[in-house]
Amino acid sequence: MRQTVGRVSRAGLSSKRVVALHKKRGHDVASLSDLRRLDLEQVDAVRGRAASWYYPAAAALSGAGAGLVISGGQLAVAASAGAAAAPSGGAIVGAFTADAAVVLGLASRSVGQISLLYGYDPEEPAEKLFVMSVVNAGTATSATAKSAAMADVSRLTQALVRGKAWDVLNETVVAKVSQQFAKAFGFRLTKKGLGKAVPAFGIVVGGTLNWTTLEAIVDAADTAYRRRFLLEKYPHLGEGQGAGSFPDLGPEAQDDGDEEISLLGKLAEAGGPDLR
Template sequence: MIETESTDFLLNELKKIEVWENDQKDLWFWEKIGRLPFKLLDKVTPKFIQDKIGIAIDELGSYIQTGGKYLINEKNILKKFNSNESDLTQELLPINQLDQVPIRKMDEVADEIIKSRTKFATIQGATTGIGGLFTLAIDIPVLLGLSLKVLQEIALCYGYDPKEKSERIFIVKCLQFTSSDIVGKKAILEQLSTLNQDNQNNQNNQMISQLQGWREVVTTYRDNFGWKKLFQMIPIAGIIFGAFINRSSIGDVAEAGKMLFRKRRILEKIHQLENRSELEI
């Protein structure tokens, strides 16, 4: 697929992402209030439910190292880049050639996936909202799994392979970004901006440090949307709250993932065009 995008177009799209980054603000008050429901929840939740949450968090930790059971099958995503998805004989475009796909097509496939995943999260949230407190304990690890899934799919949309450990690190940072306060978001954006500039040795060192902080990332993610989940603890009424909250949570994660992966791809395309111009000179 031939690259048809100009440098001016890519720079304009990059400015849109930078506007989004500047708009990512959080309220310290809500960040603090967010932890209160889970402090209460820990006191009243039976031990066996707490143990299940702990096991789920530990399982998620293996995602960075191996992908575990959360690593997705990329074929369904790659088929969306075919000119005719219904043609089973058409050869799939390899992941390492997706960088040649225009940004508009990447956005189109990403938006389709985001729409599908938020719809699924809405149904899932309504289902777990039926039982109040007890199904809330189940909903938390499930929502984390859905978040990882949609971020991996978005990564593929922009030509990045989540089977690579460095990409799973990036996915974790996207997840952490969504639940961080304004200071944390600024720090994460700075980390991600230098990620592609590091050599392989530095990336390996970063992986080790990120692995050590994984449990903290998951715990922060859980705690920071705790206040949103407070009303889902009410049986039956939790159906409405669960549907809305899960939809918005996955929507926020997907938006962050799209913007951050999109920014990487645009910067790489600009770099490729600049190199091409220098060679022509």
């Protein structure tokens, strides 16, 4: 399900369409990479703010639907059919799995769309890793998990800005990392979404959780790509910053049991370059 949703989620993301939008506004671009020569004001003119609400809205619908499947049947137990009306274990597991797959698909698509708007192709192997690192940063909540995720984003940014060779990086390595990350992401989202099983409140919890998750991912993507865009144009902005620094980390969240996901660790384990 994750693989299918992942492929479908990227359908329709077109670099040609983004370039055409810039040309329509009179910007001197011929290819996607030309966007990186533009000023941020020109990028913002095309970017808009629609992604900040329609991806969270779509995720909220998925979360509400999962909450309905998981907890909705419990509302009918006392009303009419008794225990037979309660959702089966298979239905509950399926709802959690489907919801996690949909959220991951929406997350990948939203970050992929933002990457195109800043002039980066989300279908390139190295870019797929960056997309995953941003999704990880956007969903981490505990101080430990968020620090590790931000460190991954920062190290990948530095490596990409410096044009580090990716000789051992190929689709096979990226596929392995993607599979491992999808499992960890699904576990993280399911753990956060256990409130969907609470009768009567599951629908609200599911919708709210998914909305805030996608909203955080979109914000993290905009911050990460904006910073990378500026560092490529003005390398001196990155002088003096450590490999793990990320100025937009903000206040540390309380440790809520969220487990650390090290994307660069998974990359090294899969046979890719060790950027840790």
